[in-house]
Amino acid sequence: MDRQFATFFLGDARFGIDILMVREINRHLDITPVDRAPEFLRGLLNLRGQIVTVIDLGIRLGIGPRVIGRASACLVLKTSSDLAKHQEAGLLEDDTADDVIGLLIDRVGDMVSIDEREIEPAPANVGAVDGKYLSGVVKLDDGLMAALRAKEVLGLGAA
């Protein structure tokens, strides 16, 4: 079975996330910082009247905070309840949060379609990124793509 991934970059590292979990990608980055919040919480964003909690994916994955540049974007995830139907249909194992969460990324990449069998299990770590944050690794024509495990990245499963 083929799965669709939205790919994006943090620095030169390429990541992907199952398109079923993505609500939209937004370039509007007027983020209000929140003081005394956890470090990885970059701030809050107004997305057409809904408040998006923006996570600095760089800090979360341990590869350093992101600096907002011209190509920076916010990848807004669907909420957990949005995903219920996909999970029930067996299309998705991963999960997100009850709140609307956005991931701050450096650059948006292509959409790729990947045969599930091509996804290899993630090693203990990929570069500086801990393997627990990844659901697998895929070799594309022009390099690696690490598939994110949103549940772990959002860190809400354990809490």
Add this chain to the structure above:
Amino acid sequence: MPYEDEDLLEELVTESNEHLTAIEPDLLALEKEGDQVSSDLVNRVFRAMHSIKGGFSFFGLSHIVDLSHSMESVLMLIRDGEISVTSEITDALLGGVDKLRSLLKDVSASESTSIQEELDPLTAILQVKTEGGVASKAASGPQSATVGGSPEPGDSQEEAEAVAEQLSQSTEGTRSPEAEKTTIPAVSSEKTLVETASSSAEPVANNTPPPTTARRDKHAEGSESIRVKVGLLDNLMNLAGELVLGRNQIKIAISRRFSDAAAAGSALKHIETELSRAQASILALVESRNGADSTAGNKAQQAGIIREFTEIKNALQQIMSMRLIEIPGMSTVMQDINLVTSELQNGIMNTRMQPVGTVFAKFPRIMRDLSKKMGKEIELELIGQDVELDKSIIEALGDPLTHLVRNCADHGIESTDERDRLGKPRQGKVRLRAYHEGGQVNIDITDDGRGINVERIKNKALERGILTEDASKRMTDREAVYLIFAPGFSMAEQISDISGRGVGMDVVKTNIENLGGTVEIESVCGEGTRINLRLPLTLAIIPSLIVGAGGRRYAIPQVNLEELVIVHRQDKDKRIEEIQGNMVLRLRGKLLALITLTDLLNIQSEELIAVPGMRDDDPSPESDSGATSAQKILILKVGTNCYGLIVEELFDSEEIVVKPLSCYLKECKHYAGSTIMGDGRVAMILDVAGIADTAQLKFSDISDEKTQTARKQREIDVEMQPLLLFRNGTSELFALSLALIGRIEKVRASDIEHVGTKEYVKYDHSSMRIIHLHDILPITPREEEPDHFYIIVPKVVKHPMGIVATKVEDILHTDAEIDQINISGQGILGSAVLGGQLTVFLDIYGLFEAVAPEEYGIDRDSPIEALRGLRVLIAEDTSFFRSVESEYLRSLGCIVDTAVDGMEAWGKLSDGTYDALVTDIEMPKMDGFELIERVRASSQLKNLPVIGVTALRSDDVHCRAIDAGVDAMETKLDKGRMLEALANAIQKRSKKQKWIDNSQPSSSEMPASA
């Protein structure tokens, strides 16, 4: 029979639950009536039970049907007067109601739940009555009894009802006659009903399905309402919130556009003048050179230049005439959108409003059970059931209220014997009262029980380690009472199953605070306790003050804000000091802990981002360097304590839509939520209690004895009066009491519109008339008209007019004596020297009356007119208020006498004759409470109309004054209301007097006529 239709069943359950809720109070009322039950009441309960039974028999749910049928049979006996309602019968019926409720919670499990325990007492009642062979009569009774027996001649009401009953009975009857006959004797043997009912009901059910009957009932009651899913309303609410945000953004965009256009306009104007000047000089130049050498070519060239100039000028004029400044019709459209949005939002909010009575309704039952259980006699009084609150608040209110009411019954009210011993009425009283005040809903829970014993509380707190010995000594009684809110504190001496498990008051407090409310408690040992809950009307939208710190904006709910204090640099050392390493603010003799918002939030300076302009309607934002050196301090209230929060900037107040906090921020107690500002950016809402916690503020730590005694003395000695000082374009200084001012607006001179001789500005979606002081008072007119004015908008007047000022000087607290002789006239209270300058004190009412007597003057027919010529005594220790109140009364033609404290007033009252008394509450020597009590206790004066006045509205004072016997409490300075209240009191008192006089001889007739 299988569940044919889940929806129908669901609807039936909802409806039945409503019936159950409705009949519970009726059952309690029936119990009270005992022998003489009103047929209305019984019939109502009977019908409710009947429709429950009918509905569920269609679904074949035998347990529900059996139970409701037995209850119905008992009710029938009551209605027919065969049995009278005893407490056992009520118990049995209430037990049935409870059971039905629990069965309805999970209908599908109802068949497997035993109902025997509830059925037995009902059956016993029925059996006692039907003993001696009439069992079958009672069993088949439903029809025959109603059809034949009950209508009494001469009572058409009851007859009509009986007929109605018959009708519904017969529809039902045709459906399951078997069931009706067989059930009662077989009540105790389970299951019989359903089998018979289902077999016999099936064929008939097709003809008259019971849900239709149920529907018809519902239509008859309220054909104007429909059921809407709460989720849908929530969604609409959310959308309306978005619309408000959208509107705000448009408003900002438009006003920005306007100011841009205005700037462009003036730039064009500038170009035009420059051009004209250039044209003139070129013309002159051309003229001067014409004589010398004027070839034809030159001439043509000159003419060309002139023509070009003219063209440019024409083009310019054309652009300018396009009125860039205004988009035609825009402001009207904007106004409409404004209005519609607000109304839409209100409308949707109202759909979520429910009367607080829905929560109150369960308390009579709870109280009945409790008092029975504990052998106490308690009367429960419910007031204000119509007061509405948001559904979510209503829902969350149930548990805390129940806890508080139980507490009253358990700890508050003494046992009957003890009350006897204490000389209190045997019956204890618990009162639940809901009322509106200041845009909030208040719920008071009052009891006349033993009150809270402060020493015992302290000892218990010491025992539990909640309090240290040292802190206990320093603690005032009032503070000690609040110890009951400490986690792990239990008030009960013995732990009963009703309360006293040590979980409770702290949870109550947390729950109420989570709703954005506050809990206050007040108790007099031996006399009772009053707990006051203050709740917002709705959770979704809250009025807030927007403040700035570290370049960010934060919202602070207006509810928590006591006042704003600006400390100028020169006063800083005097007012802000350091005690034990903490900054404190000295405010009117009190010391308040200070927290700096930037420190609290660890905002680093390099993160500073410029705040986008918020004051868009203000084209020249204040950027004076003086403002930065002044400390802006918000005085915030947490329970009974206050602290100061230093912020860097103050913006407008806004109605904000609260968005829940992100799950990552649950640990950040200093935030209450987030919101979206008018410009689309997100801002955090600060949690006032959370900030105090985060800063680890300990309120009891900050108080030195010196200030405490000083504070007590000051509070009694003088009431400082806050004044707004302003100028009207000249050196003359004017003062208005700040308490009378609603708002100060800055407007452009060009925004003032003229209609005839009157002037108006746009204010709050409509036009407001504005007045110039020099048009009314004998003062110097302005020499020049500035570009901007300040409009002072009073607040206690209906349809206020704005007073024009050119400069707002200062806000000053003073207790200055007002001289009413040197400077006087209509609209002037008097004068005083403030800070070395002569200041004219204005009387807003007099001013308005002078401008528009027809509107602000007193109507000849007004009841206030009755005050003319009366002798009124004013007891008031503050000179300022004494002058104001005297002026108000004199303007009506009252003869006014004054006293500076309660003692003097008492002396004057005892000697002279007065028609009414207006008294301050806080006064030296003898306070208002005592004065009023003395008046009421006196045989001569007990009918004297008395109005109490206070500077600040406080429930506490209000209630105490009412208890003391005042006729009404009003705010000082609010002329209209004060006079009206006085007139009412005089009228009421004189009527009462007459009534007492007249009624005494004929009082024996009273019960007969009632």
